[in-house]
Amino acid sequence: MSEKKGKEMEATWKKYLRKETLPLPFCPGCGHGIVLSAILRAIEASGIDIKDMLFVSGIGCAGWIPSPHIRADTMHVTHGRPIAFATGAKLFNPRLKVMVVSGDGDLASIGGNHLIHAARRDIDMVVVCANNEIYGMTGGQVSPTTGLGVKTTTTLAGNIEPPLDLCKLVEAAGASYVARSTVFHLEHLISLLKRALNLKGFSFIDALSPCPTQYGRRNLYASAAEQLKDLEKRCILLQEASAAPPETLKDKVIIGEFVLRDSKQ
């Protein structure tokens, strides 16, 4: 990183983070800190005043991404319910820019119904799923986004259930904006977040974020860096995927913008 870029980033951190809450609580190699960085850099690029924002998160490691670290209003609420709290806050004060940041377990398992119906109602909020494809905080149980064959504490011989594609789910439900990226593809992730922040309606971003502690170790990644690099191997950009023969996409995760609708709100 250049010295100039480093200084810019430091200024962003100082502006948006509560210094007294640092260091972040994440394990070494966890992607959730990168998700936080991407969110803050997208806010800076979008021109939105963070004082007009509310961040809502549920329970899990991902729940600690906004709260208490971001220097703004944050609500750290019950497991599976951040979208419900965010909906209430948005109804109370429609001028608020509301962002939910939580995990795949929180948003898609216990909170799955809230996700579906907020997308169906096209409620004006940005939902960021820090998707590590496992329940990180509680010891590494299988989640709705865990891939086939993946070893977790509850699937010791490998997961036999197919994963849920959260982007397809919210697209079918009616979301205005649906996109996916990863913490490996940082600039791409920032651009999606920036786009979502400037839209109205229900925006959903699936942000793949590795969990070296619960997922990586059990699935024999040599290091956190190797797990991060694996995101590069597993993912393909939507534009490339559209031109590729379908049989080559079998084990691929498609990243990009899947839905970009003008919301009626």
Ligand SMILES: Cc1ncc(C[n+]2csc(CCOP(=O)(O)OP(=O)(O)O)c2C)c(N)n1
């Ligand atoms: C009602 C309720 N059920 C279960 C739990 C236990 N619990 C806390 S976090 C969590 C899952 C966390 O996984 P995820 O949302 O994917 O976040 P991560 O820790 O992986 O970032 C569970 C099951 C709880 N706190 N409350």
